[in-house]
Every structure is written in structure tokens, then in C-alpha cells.
Amino acid sequence: MTTVVLVTGANSGIGLALCERLLSQDVDGLQLCLACRNMRRAQAARCALLTSFPTAQVALLQLDTSSVSSVISAAREVKVRYNRLDYLYLNAGIMPNPQFDVKAFFKGLFSSNVITMFATGEGILTQKDDVTSEGLREVFATNLFGHFLLIRELEPLLCHEALTSQVIWTSSSNAHRSAFNLEDIQHFRGNQPYSSSKYASDLLSLALNTRYNKQGLYSSVICPGFVMTSLTYSVLPAFPALLWTLLMPLLWFIRFFTNTFTLTPYNGAEALMWLFGQSPESLDPKVKYHSLTSGLGNNYTQARKMDIDLETSEALYAKLLQLESDLKMKLEEKQI
Numbered sequence: 001m002t003t004v005v006l007v008t009g010a011n012s013g014i015g016l017a018l019c020e021r022l023l024s025q026d027v028d029g030l031q032l033c034l035a036c037r038n039m040r041r042a043q044a045a046r047c048a049l050l051t052s053f054p055t056a057q058v059a060l061l062q063l064d065t066s067s068v069s070s071v072i073s074a075a076r077e078v079k080v081r082y083n084r085l086d087y088l089y090l091n092a093g094i095m096p097n098p099q100f101d102v103k104a105f106f107k108g109l110f111s112s113n114v115i116t117m118f119a120t121g122e123g124i125l126t127q128k129d130d131v132t133s134e135g136l137r138e139v140f141a142t143n144l145f146g147h148f149l150l151i152r153e154l155e156p157l158l159c160h161e162a163l164t165s166q167v168i169w170t171s172s173s174n175a176h177r178s179a180f181n182l183e184d185i186q187h188f189r190g191n192q193p194y195s196s197s198k199y200a201s202d203l204l205s206l207a208l209n210t211r212y213n214k215q216g217l218y219s220s221v222i223c224p225g226f227v228m229t230s231l232t233y234s235v236l237p238a239f240p241a242l243l244w245t246l247l248m249p250l251l252w253f254i255r256f257f258t259n260t261f262t263l264t265p266y267n268g269a270e271a272l273m274w275l276f277g278q279s280p281e282s283l284d285p286k287v288k289y290h291s292l293t294s295g296l297g298n299n300y301t302q303a304r305k306m307d308i309d310l311e312t313s314e315a316l317y318a319k320l321l322q323l324e325s326d327l328k329m330k331l332e333e334k335q336i
């Protein structure tokens, strides 16, 4: 028996930690595929994994989730290499040009909302988004739409009558209904594209379960907590990595008040690992699985209900299908 696992954004942070943890479990016949945009960093990640686990089967796949043509050719390649896919971890993500509102942060520190602020970053973060060469909003394309397209393209490998497969999204506690607008799913008009894209992934996961459970495909979402990675380092760009390291004792102290400060990629990958061991039929499509770390440093996973509803998830799914068909048509026209 083989178990095929594909991880997007696997060359650093939480994705790489997940790969290390999967390999350390010594799963029989594990075939790991690191799907990455930057092949130089992907090679480095593969080498590091093989140094620790010399007999592991670790393959690389070129994938830029922000590009429709890259997703289509990557999926084509996956279908040539494998005849099934057991786990698809949709982890690649960006939060470009984050703007940290220092005033709101200090105001939040002395309000009753302080724990929520540290757990979710709510009210203190906005981003400046860009547009891809294919005309999509970059955060939407990278975090959500590319992954949606990947699932659609890999349907023949994910949907088996006798076997189940799991699609697992790295969402966030920063996913808020208030940042999402069904009339503007790409978030052209707001300044919280990251939050919007993560809320959309929570909705999409529910819609995927509605559509695909009968065909053996199950989707779940996780939140890794607040993890120190290149994504979070960029929140305070004036703070070099060294300053963040000096702040670590303070961050560990805050962990006594909020177990969402998982801080290391290893801890952040806890819920991703937990889901790997679950039977998908036992999972609740309306909850998010949170990686949490106690003040004393113990990791655990906790299920928390999401603020999502079936009607909005179906409406989003219909819009994504429409966008997929429009973009494919454009791509075909370009090729003719």
C-alpha cells in the first residue's frame, strides 16, 4: 500500500514542518510530493528532508498557485505520476505588504478585546494587494482560487468509490465574515484581502463536502495559530529576525494567556498532523481544527465552530465555477 501526500507551499514554514513530521511518523509507503513555486528553495527543502530521512520518497512539483496555467500543467503532471492522491494539503499562502496599525494595537492592549486581538490579529492588520498577469487579485488567486482549480483538475485522483481522500486547507483565525463580500469575492474593493481569502476557504471547504463526500472526497480547514515564519516576520518589517528572536521570551509569556501562540512551525503543524490520523467521515464540515500550545508547551488540536452557512458557501462555489470557465476560455483563445 502507498499513501500519496501532496503539500503546496512545502518549501518553508508550516508546510515544511508538516513534511518533516509526516516523515518522522514512518508511515508505510509514504510518497511525499512538495508542490512549490520556487524550485531552488524546493530543492533545498528536499535535501534537508533527505538528510534526516535518507530512505524517504520525496518528489518535487513546480506549482505557482497564483497562475491558472501553472496549476493546470502541474495537475497534468500529477496525473501522469500518480494514480491516486490520499492527502492534498492546501497550505501555500501569502499576506503581501501588511500594514500594522500601531495605534489600534496599543488601544487594543488596554481594552477587553486584547486576547482576541492577539489570537486573530483582528483590527490591527490590513494589506495592499496586487493583480496577477492573468488579471486576478493576487491574494485571492494564491490562497484560494489556484487551490480550487487544483482540486477540480485532480478530481479523477481524489474521487474514488472505494477509497477516501482528504483535502486540508491551512486557513486562519484571521478569517472573518466581515472582510468577505459575495459581490466582490476577489476583494477588489477592501483592504483585508488575506482575511477575505481565508474566510472564502472556510466556505469553500463546506461546499466541497456538500458536493464530493459521496465520491469519497472530504475537506477540512485548520488554523495553525500564530507561528513565526517569513509570513509573520513581514508584519513588522522594521523588526529584523534578530529582534523577533529577542522578543521570544515575551511571546512565550503571552502564550500563558492565549494558547493560539503556537510560535514554531512544528507546533503550528499540529492540527495538520492530527487530521492525517483521522477517519474523514468522523470530521465535522462546519468546524475549524486549531493547533494550540499550552503555556507549558504541550501541543493539542481543538475543534471550534466556524461562522459559515450553507447558502453562502453554495453561492461562492457557483461564482468560482463561473470564474474557472471564463479563465479557461480565455486561456484557450490565447493558445489558438
Ligand SMILES: NC(=O)C1=CN([C@@H]2O[C@H](COP(=O)(O)OP(=O)(O)OC[C@H]3O[C@@H](n4cnc5c(N)ncnc54)[C@H](OP(=O)(O)O)[C@@H]3O)[C@@H](O)[C@H]2O)C=CC1
Residues within 6 Å of the ligand: 008, 009, 010, 011, 012, 013, 014, 015, 035, 036, 037, 038, 041, 063, 064, 065, 066, 067, 091, 092, 093, 094, 142, 170, 171, 172, 173, 223, 224, 225, 226, 227, 228, 229, 230, 231, 232
Ligand atoms: N504564520 C502564521 O502565523 C499563520 C500562517 N497561516 C497560513 O499558513 C500557510 C503557510 O504559511 P507560513 O508557513 O506561515 O509562511 P511561509 O511564508 O513560510 O510559507 C508560505 C509558503 O507558501 C508558498 N507560496 C506562496 N505563494 C505561492 C504561490 N503563488 N505558489 C506556490 N506556493 C506559494 C511559499 O513559497 P515561496 O518560497 O515560493 O514563497 C511558502 O512555501 C499560509 O497559507 C498562511 O496563510 C495561517 C495562520 C497563521
Ligand SMILES: CC(C)=CCC[C@@H](C)[C@H]1CC[C@H]2C3=C(CC[C@]12C)[C@@]1(C)CCC(=O)C[C@@H]1CC3
Residues within 6 Å of the ligand: 095, 117, 118, 119, 120, 121, 124, 125, 171, 172, 173, 174, 225, 226, 232, 235, 236, 247, 250
Ligand atoms: C509583543 C508583540 C510585538 C506582539 C506581536 C503583535 C502582532 C504583530 C501579532 C499579534 C497577533 C499576531 C497574528 C498575526 C500576525 C502578527 C500578530 C498581529 C496573524 C494575523 C498572521 C496571519 C494569520 O493568518 C493569523 C495571525 C493571527 C495572529
